[in-house]
Amino acid sequence: MTSAVYFCVDGGGTRSRGRLTDADGVTLASAVDGPCNPNTDCARAVASVMALWRRCASDAGHDPEDRAGITLAIGSAGLNVMRSRAAFVAACPPFGRILPINDGYAALIGAGGGKPCGMVAVGTGVTARRLLPDGTNFFRDGWGWTVGDRGGGAWIGVQAFRHALEVKDTVAPPWPLADSLIATICGAETLDDILANPNPERMASLTPFVLAAADEGDPVALGIRNQAVDHLVALARALRLEDADTLYFSGGLAVPLWPFLVERLGRPISEPLADAMTGSYLLASGRAPAEVEISV
């Protein structure tokens, strides 16, 4: 390889993805590995990145030990914490260049191809971010399932589970779905097991159940879905986009909630043009504004 090569990584709490691209953004190799969140486990994050690197390099016929000409552009959960960002760079074996990026910013750049836009990501969690015409960006929510991430999968699951427990406590009126919802979240475990280790993925696993019940007209499920849409609409509005700006919705819940979001927002919404790894490539190759997060 003679010209610039970009090794782009998208890191998350349970899974990481890597992609090797040439200077034009053409994919040379790609790989998937385990968790990569430098804020929760820096050594594990570095190990995942290096496993991705070795696989991509081998597949592309590149010597994995030769990293001098390579730019590592990594958008990862946990890199929003500056202390963790510095620790990751210090712990990572050397590359020609290492560009650590807030994962939300990499996704925003990927979604809009580096042009000013807004993006709401709604999966288990929820966050929104806007790229302004001057190249700065700001975010809304993403505070986590216990105190934020309003309208996301974990939030929906918690509302439904809370309500089912209120019914069990006889402080809410009977709800035909209460018992089956508790059975669904427990699976083969007991309620004690679930309550000893409640986590956002587990709570979000109730969301398909709630959305299906809303489709069938169940009033409690409809109320939860409406409130989730309210939250997501308020979050999108908090980005204060101009009419000419594009608003992207991404994440696993964007598809099932799409029609309700469009109706309530009263403006078109779009699917992201590309993913966070493409965003990292655009940033590393100078095709998008460098990350400058501001408070607005």
Next chain:
Amino acid sequence: MTSAVYFCVDGGGTRSRGRLTDADGVTLASAVDGPCNPNTDCARAVASVMALWRRCASDAGHDPEDRAGITLAIGSAGLNVMRSRAAFVAACPPFGRILPINDGYAALIGAGGGKPCGMVAVGTGVTARRLLPDGTNFFRDGWGWTVGDRGGGAWIGVQAFRHALEVKDTVAPPWPLADSLIATICGAETLDDILANPNPERMASLTPFVLAAADEGDPVALGIRNQAVDHLVALARALRLEDADTLYFSGGLAVPLWPFLVERLGRPISEPLADAMTGSYLLASGRAPAEVEISV
């Protein structure tokens, strides 16, 4: 010691207490030690119990190795899980008798002296329990801070913190307390640190702040306090007490919320007659009905 001696333990997630009493319930010695929750750490729970035992025995002039004539009556967090109860009994060194008790039941018996009554415990968490005339008992809530414990300290703190984050996200109107509330919960840490490890004690630490603001007429804080009182009143009513039954309120939030609870409930409430260790003694000595939990 010739007659029966009772070694009573009250175990919790951060602290355990032990009390040695004679057959008439007179205290011979008492001690405090670390965490005791057999469901989260059985070995640690046994270690705490044995540390309490050695100190109580020494203080009472009893050989700590002579446990044959001693009844260990332990009401502890985590003993509501039958698997953990069995594991604790198996792991604990032998006593003359070991009586493991649900901590909420020990508190209920202590509160009412073993007579039929209802009890709502409201501190960081919330749970309610009733002893019926036939000696059976049932509970309401206590589901934990992420999905239940409605109206407790962690619940109040989460509502306030959530609202402050909504203000920061510009999806809720300005609230003069938002910044100071976030600063209060963060202390010397950053928001990222708090969000990486949100725990119920931390959330509950906001409660005095919220209650003080409510006293001064802040409308958001008043709304949160009113909703907490609503939850606690609904929980107390879910015990379906007769007019002749006594309703006890215990825990750190019972005192500041007392006047609002009395007003909304429209019936008198009482302070517990005694604590959970006294409850354990009453149970072990046959002065109160043995634990029989039912679903109602």
